[in-house]
Amino acid sequence: MLKSYITIAIRHWTRQKGYTAINVLGLAVGMVCAMLIFLYVRFELSYDRYHEKADRIYRVAVNNDARTPPPVGPALQDDFPEILGYVRLLPTTGTWLMKHEEKIYYENRVYWADNALFDIFTFPLIRGDSRTALEAPYSVVISEDTARKYFGEVDPMGKTINADNGFMMLTVTGVMENTPENTHFQADFFISLSSSSASDLRYWSWINFYTYIVMTEGHSRAAIEEQLPDFVNRHIGEGLRERGGRFELFLQPVTDIHLHSNLEHETGANSDIAYIYILSAIALFILVVACINFINLSTARFAGRAREVGLRKVFGAHRSQLIRQFLGESVLVTALALMIALAALFLISPYFDSFAGKPVTTEFTSAGIWWLVLPAGALLLGLLSGSYPSLLLSAMQPVQGVLGGRQLEAAGGLSRKILVVIQFTISIAMIISTGILFDQMEYLQSKQLGFDKDQVIVIPTVGDVLEDFLPWKEALLQHSGVAAVTHSRSLPGLEGNIGQVSTGTIQRVDDPDNARHDVQGLNVGLDFVETLGMVVLAGRAHSSVLVRKSEEGNVVINETAQRVLGWTTPEAAIGQEVRFGNGSTQTVIGVVRDFHFRSLHLKIEPIVLFLGGGLHLAVRLHPDDTEHTLDYIESQWSKFFPGFPIAYTFLDKNIERLYRSEVRIGYVFGIFALVAVFLACLGLFALVSFTVERRTREIGVRKAVGASIRQVLVLLSGEFVVIVLIANVFAWPAAWLIMQRWLESFAYRTEIGWEIFLLSGVTALMITLITISYHVVRTALTNPADVLRSE
Structure with missing residues (x-):
């Protein structure tokens, strides 16, 4: 049939x-x-579900920020017996220069981490003891690919890596499997957090850490979140609350981060x-x-x-x-x-x-x-x-x-x-x-961002380079193809933890109500506004035409900050004094048109440009003969910074990668x-x-x-x-x-x-x-x- x-x-x-x-x-x-x-x-849907304790791991976040202060983890474990453990990750705020013998590379997938990292997250070690790998100061666990890149087929255990031209000598105490692609953060280096100053880890105002907790079986997130306001009241102190403004903690299941989280300072671009x-x-x-x-x-x-x-x-x-x-x-x-x-x-x-x-x-x-x-x-x-x-x-x-x-x-x-x-x-x-x-x-891709993203190259670097930054900048400006040069702690288009924008509060000194407003702060060098092609609506920006000393104590704000602070026009803000959460007072010297520093998923927030700078260099090029201009920049780099490789990207391409x-x-x-x-x-x-x-x-x-x-x-x-x-x-x-x-x-x-x-x-x-x-x-x-x- x-x-x-x-x-x-x-x-x-x-x-x-x-x-x-x-x-x-x-x-x-x-x-x-x-x-x-x-x-x-x-x-x-599989992101972070491979961890053995995935259903009990939560990330702690503050307000609309994925980061927390360093004392949050230890305090939570002390106050809540249902919290089994915690781990803190401190992301790099720039690019590290790592060197072993003749092999030298820039690295940006670098985190400081507590020793409990491998107890909470399932990152199997190929070599080393997961219980003690990050216990000693200046110890580092590297990924399998990183070990091969620096050491070839030689056993890397006990070998040293020169970090940032002698800033730290790291000893390899473990080699882990490469972090899976379906992880919300990618890492090649985990440096022991004990390498950091113990006193720094007590600051509740230092909101730079990703904090993860693991709960005992059978306990719910809701029960802890109900008690978090009281937890904040006990630990933050009235004085810090007055200076820091809103401070609301909440928990995110680690398995929800990739598809359900779009906070400030995510470790990378999440999906939806x-x-x-x-x-x-x-x-x-x-x-x-x-x-x-x-x-x-x-x-x-x-x-x-x-x-x-x-x-x-x-x-x-x-x-x-x-x-x-x-x-x-x-x-x-x-x-x-x-x-x-x-x-x-x-x-x-x-x-x-x-x-x-x-x-x-x-x-x-x-x-x-x-x-x-x-x-x-x-x-x-x-x-x-x-x-x-x-x-x-x-x-x-x-x-x-x-x-x-x-x-x-x-x-x-x-x-x-x-x-x-x-x-x-x-x-x-x-x-x-x-x-x-x-x-x-x-x-x-075509929306006006409030700055000119074209013809700008971004160069990551390390602290030693900044010592000779000004002579290098002057040499570049001698070339007809270079329009402007600056440096800053972060730049538009830098994903996740590569470069950081600080958060805090701002208020007008002459405000009788002492109203405080959330604000984001960015440390920038001289000529930052000019290099990025921002539009100054009133006043001026930090400029190298003036003596740097005379610019200290001056800040530039965006339109949103101007409106939030109650000034009806940009001109009305010029010369006014503002006070920040840390108690410092500075003078507004300029107002720039609103600009999109982050993805267009997020609204423009009040931003303050402080004079400071950082480890991200930016060079604006004239559109003519770009290739020869880049050759000149590379030659001057080799002249001023021998031994430091140059690696640059274009700002417009960095912004495209956000989407x-x-x-x-x-x-x-x-x-x-x-x-x-x-x-x-x-x-x-x-x-x-x-x-x-x-x-x-x-x-x-x-x-x-x-x-x-x-x-x-x-x-x-x-x-x-x-x-x-x-x-x-x-x-x-x-x-x-x-x-x-x-x-x-x-x-x-x-x-x-x-x-x-x-x-x-x-x-x-x-x-x-x-x-x-x-x-x-x-x-x-x-x-x-x-x-x-x-x-």
């Missing part, structure tokens, strides 16, 4: 090669796309759970579109097998036997599609990983569970896709079958139209959503949206082909009595045009609601215009008309006599 079913199935496939190919290809494309999306989503929902919906939509193709083509072709069904029923076949046969054929088609999809997946995987920037498909080739899940999924898909055509065909009465099934042809007509409406609703909604997504990406997650998601979304449209067109092509084929005699008669090709086209296209118009009615509001919600995750966003809706609708309509025209013209050009003679 089974052999008979397979023989019949193969016979029908070979008779209808075109429709069979469309069915198999559509399902295979849908499967491979769904599998790729599923693997990507699964990888994104909204993207997971969107991609999951795309995978589902693509499978739905592929299944609709299968159902439509199966029901559309059932009249061709009506006589077969009728005769088999006449000879005693039961309905259950027919259902098993047709479901079996459906499962065979999905099995064939699955094999093609798997072959395509193995070929595509390396390119998809490279495109996504993450090893999302690695587990697929090594996990045996997939070889159980995928066949089961294909079986389920085959049963679901084939159930309706099977039930419809098997329900036909023998007489109807023998007569050719004409009476039942209409039974599937309405359902096919409904399914095509669903197909095009999904496709049009995805086209609209893709257009809006790319509009937002374009907006992010690489959105850009990648945008391209992924766009590609899979095109796939959905392709599948819908594939199904439409086959369905129109079938419709025209069924009405060939009618077309021949109309041609014989004088109908033109245009008239035939209008006749046949009517029902499909109505289908597309109905699909637009459903797709437009759905796409608007979904994308409007997504845009709300950005503090600054594009407006959704009506043009993208109209363009998407017209595109779908044109695709439909072109598809119909192809079949109608081909049929209409056939001699009517030949058509009627064959009938």
Whole structure:
């Protein structure tokens, strides 16, 4: 019996090669796309879940900042017995220069860490003892790749690394496996926090540490968070509270950070759970579109097998036997599609990983569970896709079958139209959503940031370089290609912990209410505003034209700070004194136009530019002959700083990297949206082909009595045009609601215009008309006599 079913199935496939190919290809494309999306989503959801204690690890945060003061961890463990332990990570505020013998590199994935690091997080050590690796001062644990980079195949244990030109001599006490890609922070160096001054770790005003706690089993986060206000009252002290303003602690599950956190000073650019929902919906939509193709083509072709069904029923076949046969054929088609999809997946995987920037498909080739899940999924898909055509065909009465099934042809007509409406609703909604997504990406990259990001190079360096910074700066300014030079503690586009912006409070000295406001502070060198091309609205900026000593005690603020402090115009702020949380008083000498120092996900906050500087150098170039100017800068660097390699990036590229997650998601979304449209067109092509084929005699008669090709086209296209118009009615509001919600995750966003809706609708309509025209013209050009003679 089974052999008979397979023989019949193969016979029908070979008779209808075109429709069979469309069915198999559509399902295979849908499967491979769904599998790729599923693997990507699964990888994104796996962040930090590999830690053995992942369900009990929480990050402590303050206000809207991912960092905390260093005493928070020890105090929490002392006050709450349900807290089993803590670890503090102090990120680097610049780039480290690491050297071993002749090998010298700049490194920025560097953290100071408590010895409890390896007890809380699961970072397996290849060499060393995890219990004591970070116990001694100046000990360091390095990653496997880092060990190979500095020491080759030599055992690195006990070897020393010269950090920042002798600032510290670090002894290697452990080698860990490379931190997995699905970790919210990446590290190559963990330096023992005991190397730092013990007195520094007592400051509640030093908000620079990432603090993680691990709770005992069976205790909830909510119980601790309820008591955190009292904890703050006990430990911070009234005096510090008065100077520091708002201080609200809360806990974040470590497994939520990657997709649910967008605080200030994250360790790196996180993703967004909204993207997971969107991609999951795309995978589902693509499978739905592929299944609709299968159902439509199966029901559309059932009249061709009506006589077969009728005769088999006449000879005693039961309905259950027919259902098993047709479901079996459906499962065979999905099995064939699955094999093609798997072959395509193995070929595509390396390119998809490279495109996504993450090893999302690695587990697929090594996990045996997939070889159980995928066949089961294909079986389920085959049963679901084939159930309706099977039930419809098997329900036909023998007489109807023998007569050719004409009476039942209409039974599937309405359902096919409904399914095509669903197909095009999904496709049009995805086209609209893709257009809006790319509009937002374009907006992010073209929005005026309040400074000129072009023609600026950023050079990380170490403290020793700053000793000869001024002579080097003067030498650079002698070159016609160099416009301005400065240095600062941080610059726009620097991700995570590379460069830090301090947080605190500010108030007007002449304010009788002593109102305090949250503010961000940035230490900058002379000519910072000029180098970044900021616009001074009133007063002036810190300038090298003046003696540096005369600039001390002066600050520059942005427009937001000016408004928050109550000055109605920029001019009104000039010469006014402001007091900060540490008690210092300084004079406002300038107001600059608001600028986006961080991602456009975040609103512009009050910012104060203090005179200080830092380990990030910035050089503005004239646009002419950039290549020779860069050669000159490198030569002067070698002259003034021998032994220190130069490594620079362009500011505009750094800023682009802030949005690489959105850009990648945008391209992924766009590609899979095109796939959905392709599948819908594939199904439409086959369905129109079938419709025209069924009405060939009618077309021949109309041609014989004088109908033109245009008239035939209008006749046949009517029902499909109505289908597309109905699909637009459903797709437009759905796409608007979904994308409007997504845009709300950005503090600054594009407006959704009506043009993208109209363009998407017209595109779908044109695709439909072109598809119909192809079949109608081909049929209409056939001699009517030949058509009627064959009938």
